Amino acid sequence: xxxxxxxxxxxxxxxxxxxxxxxxxxxxxxxxxxxxxxxxxxxxxxxxxxxxxxxxxxxxxxxxxxxxxxxxxxxxxxxxxxxxxxxxxxxxxxxxxxxxxxxxxxxxxxxxxxxxxxxxxxxxxxxxxxxxxxxxxxxxxxxxxxxxxxxxxxxxxxxxxxxxxxxxxxxxxxxxxxxxxxxxxxxxxxxxxxxxxxxxxxxxxxxxxxxxxxxxxxxxxxxxxxxxxxxxxxxxxxxxxxxxxxxxx
Numbered sequence: 001x002x003x004x005x006x007x008x009x010x011x012x013x014x015x016x017x018x019x020x021x022x023x024x025x026x027x028x029x030x031x032x033x034x035x036x037x038x039x040x041x042x043x044x045x046x047x048x049x050x051x052x053x054x055x056x057x058x059x060x061x062x063x064x065x066x067x068x069x070x071x072x073x074x075x076x077x078x079x080x081x082x083x084x085x086x087x088x089x090x091x092x093x094x095x096x097x098x099x100x101x102x103x104x105x106x107x108x109x110x111x112x113x114x115x116x117x118x119x120x121x122x123x124x125x126x127x128x129x130x131x132x133x134x135x136x137x138x139x140x141x142x143x144x145x146x147x148x149x150x151x152x153x154x155x156x157x158x159x160x161x162x163x164x165x166x167x168x169x170x171x172x173x174x175x176x177x178x179x180x181x182x183x184x185x186x187x188x189x190x191x192x193x194x195x196x197x198x199x200x201x202x203x204x205x206x207x208x209x210x211x212x213x214x215x216x217x218x219x220x221x222x223x224x225x226x227x228x229x230x231x232x233x234x235x236x237x238x239x240x241x242x243x244x245x246x247x248x249x
Contacts, residue, residue: 023199024052025191034176034207042153042178045205051168051191062105062112062192063162064123067174069100069154069207070183071132076141092141096132099181100154101125104161104172112192121190121197125157153177182207 027049034043051061077091105112109124118124122131125146130136149155154177162172174187184206191199 023191023193025189025199025201026050026052027187027189027201027203029187029203029205032205034180034205035210036180036182036207037210040178042180043176045174045176047172047174047187047189047203049170049172049189051170051199053168059194061164061168061170061198062107063164063170063172064106064109064112064121064190064192065102065104065162065172065174066123066128066188066190067100067102067104068098068128068186068188069181070098070185071096072099072181073097074145076145078141078144092139094134094142094145097134097145098128098132099183100176100185101128101149102155102174103128103157104174105159106162106164106170108159113195113197117192117195117197122188123190125155152179154179154181176207180207182209 027047029045029047031045034045045067047065049063074094074097075091076094103124105123109118112118113121113123119127119130122128129142129146135142146155153175156175162170164170185204187203187205189201189203190197
């Protein structure tokens with residue numbers, strides 16, 4: 001009983017010592033599990049958030065949402081003509097590259113915070129890649145990789161991608177293309193006011209394969225020898241069957 005009283009007293013003391021302007025964010029993500037099958041042609045993850053504050057806001061809030069997919073090691077290659085034939089001439093390996101990177105904000109990023117703050121917090125395509133340990137200069141290999149992923153819909157940055165439904169309640173959508181990689185996705189949400197970071201929280205969702213695709217991936221990953229033998233056997237059988245069907249007497 002004495003221990004409980006001490007814990008309550010300590011909690012009360014800490015609450016009195018906490019800053020009066022602290023903000024917290026409650027977030028809900030739906031759906032939390034995306035099922036990818038042969039008929040999947042893209043989807044949307046919806047995020048709802050609410051700012052919980054102990055003071056009257058001194059200005060409008062700004063929200064930035066960064067969704068990051070599983071990390072990958074990518075080899076970027078540069079091709080060129082040699083005697084009229086296109087061949088790979090050089091390559092660069094990048095580690096820890098997000099397979100998916102989606103950045104959404106309630107306003108243009110430069111209106112939410114300064115460039116230094118955005119870089120420190122890893123907000124924006126370039127800043128998120130720098131925070132992941134990729135080169136900060138305009139590396140031509142990295143620029144080409146980013147451009148390819150933007151065209152594929154795997155990298156995107158949207159101002160106005162977060163909509164405030166009231167002064168403290170907001171909504172955002174994360175669009176997933178039909179080629180979205182499977183794995184665990186992280187959502188990092190940051191709350192700004194008057195150019196300063198006043199709160200942040202994290203959430204997540206998962207992309208999984210279902211049906212035949214899941215069976216094939218699981219077999220190739222966990223039973224590689226059996227899977228390889230089965231594929232070779234099917235190829236031999238198909239070749240034999242084709243030779244019988246199209247045999248000319």
